[in-house]
Amino acid sequence: MKVLVVGSGGREHALCWAIAKSPKCKTLLAAPGNAGIAEIAQCVNIAAEDVNGLVQFATKEKVDFVVVGPEAPLVDGLVDKLEAVGIKAFGPSAKAAQLEGSKVFMKDILAKYDIPTADYETFDEPDAAKEYIIKQNGPVVVKASGLAAGKGVVICHNRNEAFAAIDQMMIERSFGAAGDEVIVEEFMVGEEVSFFALVDGKTAVPLASAQDHKAAHDGDLGPNTGGMGAYSPAPVITPKLHDQIMADIIEPTIKAMAAEGAPYKGVLFCGLMITKQGPRVLEYNVRFGDPECQVLMARFDSDVLTALLACAEGRLNKIKIKWKDETALVVVMAAEGYPGNYAKGTVVNGFAKAGAIEGVTIFHAGTQAKGGKIIATGGRVLGVTATGKTVKAAQTLAYKGVDAIDWPQGFCRRDIGWRALKR
Ligand code: AMP
Ligand code: GLY
Numbered sequence: 001m002k003v004l005v006v007g008s009g010g011r012e013h014a015l016c017w018a019i020a021k022s023p024k025c026k027t028l029l030a031a032p033g034n035a036g037i038a039e040i041a042q043c044v045n046i047a048a049e050d051v052n053g054l055v056q057f058a059t060k061e062k063v064d065f066v067v068v069g070p071e072a073p074l075v076d077g078l079v080d081k082l083e084a085v086g087i088k089a090f091g092p093s094a095k096a097a098q099l100e101g102s103k104v105f106m107k108d109i110l111a112k113y114d115i116p117t118a119d120y121e122t123f124d125e126p127d128a129a130k131e132y133i134i135k136q137n138g139p140v141v142v143k144a145s146g147l148a149a150g151k152g153v154v155i156c157h158n159r160n161e162a163f164a165a166i167d168q169m170m171i172e173r174s175f176g177a178a179g180d181e182v183i184v185e186e187f188m189v190g191e192e193v194s195f196f197a198l199v200d201g202k203t204a205v206p207l208a209s210a211q212d213h214k215a216a217h218d219g220d221l222g223p224n225t226g227g228m229g230a231y232s233p234a235p236v237i238t239p240k241l242h243d244q245i246m247a248d249i250i251e252p253t254i255k256a257m258a259a260e261g262a263p264y265k266g267v268l269f270c271g272l273m274i275t276k277q278g279p280r281v282l283e284y285n286v287r288f289g290d291p292e293c294q295v296l297m298a299r300f301d302s303d304v305l306t307a308l309l310a311c312a313e314g315r316l317n318k319i320k321i322k323w324k325d326e327t328a329l330v331v332v333m334a335a336e337g338y339p340g341n342y343a344k345g346t347v348v349n350g351f352a353k354a355g356a357i358e359g360v361t362i363f364h365a366g367t368q369a370k371g372g373k374i375i376a377t378g379g380r381v382l383g384v385t386a387t388g389k390t391v392k393a394a395q396t397l398a399y400k401g402v403d404a405i406d407w408p409q410g411f412c413r414r415d416i417g418w419r420a421l422k423r
Contacts, residue, residue: 007069022305036364120185146178229416354404
């Protein structure tokens with residue numbers, strides 16, 4: 001079949017890498033892709049956000065199946081539009097994508113169906129938000145409701161910080177319309193973990209757990225990023241906790257979405273806080289995590305394309321997914337300065353040497369091929385991924401891969417996996 005993957009990050013390279021291994025995949029296309037994706041797929045220069053352009057292209061090329069990587073086109077209705085012209089797609093409808101597109105929508109669903117999450121109130125007016133903040137004891141978290149590229153969440157240690165966050169979102173409108181509604185919620189204490197499941201509207205098949213490293217620098221210091229590294233599985237998720245997450249959180253969410261007339265289809269990425277009272281939802285995302293997808297794909301021991309198709313076609317009750325009994329760990333290499341200002345156009349070398357290490361796979365993110373060279377064009381540039389029998393083994397191997405990459409203008413964290421190793 002002819003498959004189109006939408007997106008250009010490390011997540012999409014990992015998806016392409018896994019899909020390309022399927023005997024079902026005869027032609028693999030990517031829009032817009034990157035230099036790593038271009039080695040295994042035909043890249044077309046259509047932006048992931050160009051919903052109409054993608055639908056036109058998929059129609060013209062008679063694409064059989066579209067796999068959507070990032071959230072923006074999902075929220076904008078790419079899957080609805082593809083299905084309307086008879087093209088199968090992996091990902092939720094625009095309505096179901098509101099689980100990520102609107103934090104107010106998400107929190108209200110959780111509250112209505114009694115799914116554990118932080119206590120909260122919603123505001124569309126700054127003074128009311130401030131009055132509520134005054135009444136809280138302890139830290140609060142202020143969140144812009146709409147998509148804010150991961151920046152719309154502020155953890156506020158005191159009243160002044162919370163007031164400043166409200167002003168920034170609702171008066172200065174730093175995130176535009178995304179901040180017209182805000183949530184003020186209780187600060188939860190615990191260990192954070194990501195949990196992924198494939199969902200076809202009715203059936204949920206758990207994938208695996210993973211832990212991300214959001215801060216830019218070692219020791220979880222520095223500004224928040226899209227994610228500087230991850231590993232899977234996350235040892236904090238015991239078999240008992242896994243069952244509890246499925247029974248108390250994932251299954252009720254699937255039922256809730258169906259009951260609300262927005263059956264959920266695609267991958268459900270649940271950000272959880274494991275608190276003393278048990279797992280509670282931090283957020284839902286309607287797509288794979290980046291870089292969590294890289295480690296999930298590295299551990300997947302079944303045909304990924306078959307699983308994604310079963311998900312899109314409502315046949316998840318018929319499939320079983322096998323996982324490698326190994327840990328996968330990814331170290332993100334980013335341009336010096338990321339997530340702030342960074343240089344573009346620097347040359348990255350060492351791919352042959354790093355790629356030759358057994359057990360190491362290099363996923364590209366912000367790269368382009370130019371005149372026979374690989375150029376860094378984004379903040380996050382590579383995801384050096386390794387598998388091993390233990391977290392330590394996977395970590396050692398991944399850093400061996402990192403050290404084989406020759407990119408003086410890049411940096412990475414040196415402590416990816418620390419939480420799992422501390423256990
Ligand atoms: P979100 O995009 O909602 O996941 O928020 C981004 C990050 O902020 C999360 O990954 C958490 O580290 C943190 N965070 C969000 N909400 C809370 C909360 N209620 N309590 C503690 N930390 C939070
Ligand atoms: N790595 C976190 C995310 O993709 O949202």
